[in-house]
Amino acid sequence: MIYINQLANHVDTEITLKGWVYNYRSSGSLVFIELRDGTGITQCVVAKDEVSEDAWEAATSLKQESSLEITGKVKADERSVGGHEMHVSDVKVFQIAEDYPITPKEHGVEFLMNNRHLWLRSQRQWAAMRVRNEIIFAIHTFFQNRNFVQMDSPIFTGNAAEGSTTLFETDYFDEKAYLAQTGQLYGEALAMAHGLIYTFGPTFRAEKSKTRRHLTEFWMMEPEMAFYDLKMNMDLAEDMIRFIVKTVLEKRAKELEILERDITKLQPLVEKPFVRMKYTEAVDILKSNETAQLLDDMLASRKEEEKALKEEREVIKKEHGSAKKWRKKQIEARQVEIAQRLDQIEEDYRNIPKWKESAQNFEWGNDFGGSDETVLMMQYDVPVIVTHWPAEIKAFYMKRDETDKLALGMDVLAPEGYGEIIGGSQREDSLEVLEERIAEEELDKEVFEWYLDLRRFGTVPHAGFGLGLERTVAWISGLSHVRETIPFPRMMGRLKP
RNA sequence: UCCUCGGUAGCUCAGUGGCAGAGCAAUCGGCUGUUAACCGAUCGGUCGUUGGUUCGAAUCCAACCCGGGGAGCCA
Numbered sequence: 001m002i003y004i005n006q007l008a009n010h011v012d013t014e015i016t017l018k019g020w021v022y023n024y025r026s027s028g029s030l031v032f033i034e035l036r037d038g039t040g041i042t043q044c045v046v047a048k049d050e051v052s053e054d055a056w057e058a059a060t061s062l063k064q065e066s067s068l069e070i071t072g073k074v075k076a077d078e079r080s081v082g083g084h085e086m087h088v089s090d091v092k093v094f095q096i097a098e099d100y101p102i103t104p105k106e107h108g109v110e111f112l113m114n115n116r117h118l119w120l121r122s123q124r125q126w127a128a129m130r131v132r133n134e135i136i137f138a139i140h141t142f143f144q145n146r147n148f149v150q151m152d153s154p155i156f157t158g159n160a161a162e163g164s165t166t167l168f169e170t171d172y173f174d175e176k177a178y179l180a181q182t183g184q185l186y187g188e189a190l191a192m193a194h195g196l197i198y199t200f201g202p203t204f205r206a207e208k209s210k211t212r213r214h215l216t217e218f219w220m221m222e223p224e225m226a227f228y229d230l231k232m233n234m235d236l237a238e239d240m241i242r243f244i245v246k247t248v249l250e251k252r253a254k255e256l257e258i259l260e261r262d263i264t265k266l267q268p269l270v271e272k273p274f275v276r277m278k279y280t281e282a283v284d285i286l287k288s289n290e291t292a293q294l295l296d297d298m299l300a301s302r303k304e305e306e307k308a309l310k311e312e313r314e315v316i317k318k319e320h321g322s323a324k325k326w327r328k329k330q331i332e333a334r335q336v337e338i339a340q341r342l343d344q345i346e347e348d349y350r351n352i353p354k355w356k357e358s359a360q361n362f363e364w365g366n367d368f369g370g371s372d373e374t375v376l377m378m379q380y381d382v383p384v385i386v387t388h389w390p391a392e393i394k395a396f397y398m399k400r401d402e403t404d405k406l407a408l409g410m411d412v413l414a415p416e417g418y419g420e421i422i423g424g425s426q427r428e429d430s431l432e433v434l435e436e437r438i439a440e441e442e443l444d445k446e447v448f449e450w451y452l453d454l455r456r457f458g459t460v461p462h463a464g465f466g467l468g469l470e471r472t473v474a475w476i477s478g479l480s481h482v483r484e485t486i487p488f489p490r491m492m493g494r495l496k497p
Numbered sequence: 498u499c500c501u502c503g504g505u506a507g508c509u510c511a512g513u514g515g516c517a518g519a520g521c522a523a524u525c526g527g528c529u530g531u532u533a534a535c536c537g538a539u540c541g542g543u544c545g546u547u548g549g550u551u552c553g554a555a556u557c558c559a560a561c562c563c564g565g566g567g568a569g570c571c572a
Contacts, residue, residue: 027535028528047529064522079530098523099507104533105521106509110564166570182572207570208498220572336510343502347566350501370568411572420572468572482572493564 004040007074007084014089016071017042020121021062021097023104031059033088034081035070036121043077044070044086051089058091064103065121067094116488117497127255128484131248132473134255138247139200139221139467142240148196148223153183155202159447166206168216179204182466185397185451187224188427191462192454198223210492211370212481213419215470217490224464230399230408230426233463234385237412237422238274240467241383246270248476261478265416269382278388279406285379286359286372294378295356302345302352309338309345367393374417383421384413396437398425399461410465418475424465431455 002015019037026032029048034041046059062068072088079085101115102122112119119125140150156170156177167178183199190197200221207214223236245266248256256263277285285291316331355371362372377384387410391400394407401408412422428434434455438445445452473485483489488497 023533025531025534026528027531030529030531032531032534034532043532045530049529079532081532101507101522103508103522106533108509108565110504111508113564203572205571209568209570210565211567214571218572347501351567367570423572466572471572 004035004037004042004082006039007042007082010074011076011084012074014071014073015086016069017044017086018069019067021064021066021068024062024064026060031062033059033062033070035068035086040082041123042082042084042086043080044072044088046088046091050087051091055088055091058093059088061093061096062091063097063100065097065100065118067097068092069094113483113489113494114497120487123258125484127252127258128473128477128479129487130255131252131259131477132469132485134248134252135244135469135473135476136200138244139198139240141247142243143196143198143223146196148198149190149194151187151190151194151197151199152201153180153186153190153199153222155180155204159444168204168206181205182220183222184224184464184466187222187464188451188454188462191224191226191464192458192460195226196223197225208492212483213370213471213474215482215486215489215491218482218486219469220466221469222464222466224462226460226462228426228463229461230387230410230463233424233426233465234276234387234410237385237410237424237465237467238383241274241412241422242269244472245476256477259477259479261476265381265478266476269415272382274382274412275380275384277384277386279386279390280364280388282368282376282384282386283362283364286362286376291359291375291379292356295352295359295375298378299349299352302348306342306345309342313338365390365392370419373413373419377413377415377417377419381415383415386411386413394425396441396443397427397434399428408463412465414471414475416475416478418471420468421471421475422465422467424463426461426463429455429459429461431459 002010002017004017004019017035017037019035021033022036022041023034024032031046033044033046035044046056048056051059058068069092070086070088071090072086075085075087076083077085100118102112102118120129143150156172157180158175158177167181170177170179181203183201183203187197187199190199198221201219202217203220204217205214206216225232225236228236249263249266249270253263313335316334351371355375358369358371359375368376387408388401388406389409389411391398391405391407394409398407398409400406407425409423409425411420412424413419414421428437431452434452435445438448470482470485473479474482477485479485483491483494
């Protein structure tokens with residue numbers, strides 16, 4: 001089989017491609033077929049007087065997503081997508097697809113989600129899945145090269161790991177079982193067996209979150225390392241993220257281009273070190289005059305943008321009446337764009353004062369809200385690692401610093417408002433302290449006995465973290481919603497397809 | 498659970514009290530270099546549902562259903 005992404009090796013030779021019609025245009029005795037075969041898209045040109053009557057009949061009967069086999073000579077052609085073109089000598093149809101629902105026009109979210117099984121064939125979705133795959137492969141490469149062993153944590157568990165989150169309950173032979181919300185506690189057991197391990201699998205959260213950052217089923221990669229402290233944990237997380245970003249930039253440039261990703265936003269973190277700060281510093285920054293000023297400036301720049309957009313809208317509105325048809329379309333498209341941006345600005349007007357208030361009045365001891373993360377991250381072009389959190393707002397298993405007030409947790413926040421992509425910590429390694437915590441939080445000690453064994457039999461300092469795959473894919477791809485970063489997203493109210 | 502925006506043709510939308518509309522898709526015809534091709538014609542409706550106000554409701558009111566964004570919670 002020859003695939004479209006290998007066309008450069010077959011210029012001026014006759015080959016056969018198998019695939020689907022991505023788009024179709026005809027012009028009298030010429031037919032242009034944009035063929036996709038899973039590896040890419042190329043244009044195939046069929047000329048009536050160069051093919052048999054049967055082949056011409058087949059070519060003119062094609063519709064979007066029809067499946068077919070095309071034979072022809074590969075030509076280098078600048079005019080064509082991908083830089084190559086097929087001069088067709090024969091066309092064989094597998095099936096003519098009738099009324100493919102997703103046309104090359106715009107569609108709404110609900111419609112596309114209902115047709116997710118078909119939407120995956122579209123260019124942007126295709127590119128996003130390729131980036132996802134590259135990220136997964138980069139993660140495995142990174143850890144395998146460092147002698148980590150990939151092991152799997154169970155999906156059915158008998159108890160919640162942290163007590164706080166809502167879990168999916170299932171019936172397990174008349175016993176209650178929950179779908180795992182993290183593999184971490186198991187990861188710790190595995191690290192005590194192999195030293196360096198990572199788990200990679202689906203996790204489940206039954207929270208009723210309807211936002212662009214949440215799924216009920218998502219994939220998490222969780223390394224756990226014996227003899228690692230917080231500093232080593234941070235270094236590992238930073239090295240890993242840098243490796244992932246570097247790899248995607250190198251190997252998936254074409255996909256990032258399809259996704260219209262502004263890669264200058266990713267390049268800084270290939271060379272620059274990440275920003276590291278303690279929670280207390282982060283709070284100071286949030287409450288600072290500089291942050292307040294930044295938000296005021298943001299509001300002012302929105303006002304200017306709004307004025308400019310409204311002026312532009314008036315100008316093109318006048319032009320519209322006497323414009324030629326193609327220009328009219330261009331104007332109409334631009335008007336939709338302007339309307340959308342104005343809506344966004346309208347929302348910013350409502351949000352920015354709230355963000356400012358939330359940041360200015362932030363009280364030490366609280367967890368950061370979504371807006372606080374955004375406001376903090378507006379000030380950096382590389383990820384920020386926040387450590388030393390108030391112990392009360394962090395999980396019982398996190399080790400505390402010498403003051404006993406601060407947990408040695410770390411959150412890695414991605415730039416551009418993508419939020420928390422990593423949460424991790426150095427783990428509490430003292431049996432006594434851990435027993436105290438469990439009592440304090442009124443957790444059922446019984447279910448943690450096996451976990452406490454890890455502290456009874458050769459306990460060591462250790463640390464680990466969890467990387468949210470979909471948030472990472474969204475950030476690197478520049479996608480605004482995690483639902484486009486997984487083939488079949490599961491979220492509140494969405495179980496099909 | 499709460500806040501907020503929305504639901505009109507297969508799709509994307511316009512229509513804010515007085516004849517149900519446009520573009521795309523589909524169907525037919527035209528065109529030898531198209532790039533979301535273009536040009537002409539045809540087809541296409543339970544205006545989310547139920548009830549109310551009104552001479553008259555897609556439009557106003559109420560309840561409910563469904564979806565988007567956000568809060569809380571989190572990766």
